[in-house]
Amino acid sequence: MARRGEHSREEIRQMALDAAETIVAREGYPGLSTRKVASAIRYTVGTLYLVFENLDDLTLQVNARTLDALYEWLRARQDKGNDPEQAIFALANAYVAYAEAETPRWSMLFEYAVQENAQPEWYLNKLGRVFGLVEAALAPLSADALETQRIARVLWASVHGICLLKIRQRLTLAGNQDAEAMTRMLVSHFLRGLRQGQKFSPPNPV
Amino acid sequence: MARRGEHSREEIRQMALDAAETIVAREGYPGLSTRKVASAIRYTVGTLYLVFENLDDLTLQVNARTLDALYEWLRARQDKGNDPEQAIFALANAYVAYAEAETPRWSMLFEYAVQENAQPEWYLNKLGRVFGLVEAALAPLSADALETQRIARVLWASVHGICLLKIRQRLTLAGNQDAEAMTRMLVSHFLRGLRQGQKFSPPNPV
């Protein structure tokens, strides 16, 4: 038996999350199991259930860490110049690069099917923080904050879709163009269309 | 014991796929199991393994059926008018509508993580057929078939990304715009940008 009180609950939590990340990195999300995590941190399954509600909870917390890591990754690669298009390119490329560099972790964000969409608010906030980076880059293009948010959602969902295609299908179906070319096509056309549209309509359309 | 030869292999295959679809519709992909399928068709697990390689194989064949159904769904809702933008809108809305109407089946297409990307060619062909509809709608916008294919891939990956956001996050993060508004924003800006870009560069850019 592990010595009583050798680790605090919080220490065990961190150890478990570390172990889970290692397992996911090596075997992917399907390879993650309570028994593997428990034995990796030299505790038993029972102990895990004192710290996590269940495997879903553990999964969500691993994903939360991934969102934090992704946020920092994107922030470190931001283009702080004045050209919004350049800034968006930089973000999109950084996003695709993260998905490539940390494919299992990144995949797990979406493979873990959220039943009944019960993502807690703190988790949605972490997601929102990532979207916030996109909004910040887009802000110069629109005076309206709500409109900026909408544009950011649409654009980022699209970049994500391309990223999925790259990672999951290895671009078999993408006519051999790479993800960078695809995001460039998407972003440049979308932003050009956006600017053109604004020329002929008020900046805050109803 | 089921009477020997009561059903042909092919009949058992179809019964199993029907049963699997019902289970997925009711409980989602995670609820699918060999034992449930077997008991639904009043055979035992062993028999399933005479007809399918394993559960992955069965899953892939369910997905193949979904791709066929999706193809027919989209084809039935095509806009055969002359306006490519209208045609793309119609396809995008039909795609989102299918995802809404058949959420578990649709989700399963992506929840089933293809390890090592071992999708067989016949499966990729079915996927390609769906993309083909998008290409056909886009064809009037570009003389170059390869370019059309690339545009279709980018645009459809993007529509898919928006669709994912709608289904998985219930648009919590999309600033309450609905998926139709998002796809309209995406498609209209993207296509406007595309047309504008072509004004200033040769129709077949190098």
Next chain:
DNA sequence: GCACAATAATGAACGGTGTTCAATAGCCAT
């Protein structure tokens, strides 16, 4: 009509999974 060979179908067995909770073992205060 009967025995037999061929084979369709079975289901127990194996090693895995998430989850629970009575039992236990280690620490602290007395």
Next chain:
DNA sequence: ATGGCTATTGAACACCGTTCATTATTGTGC
């Protein structure tokens, strides 16, 4: 030193995918 408190355990339960020796049923040849 002892007893109580509780952190930790791990066996138990109900599931899972997969295999394959066994069984049951059939059509065939006599």
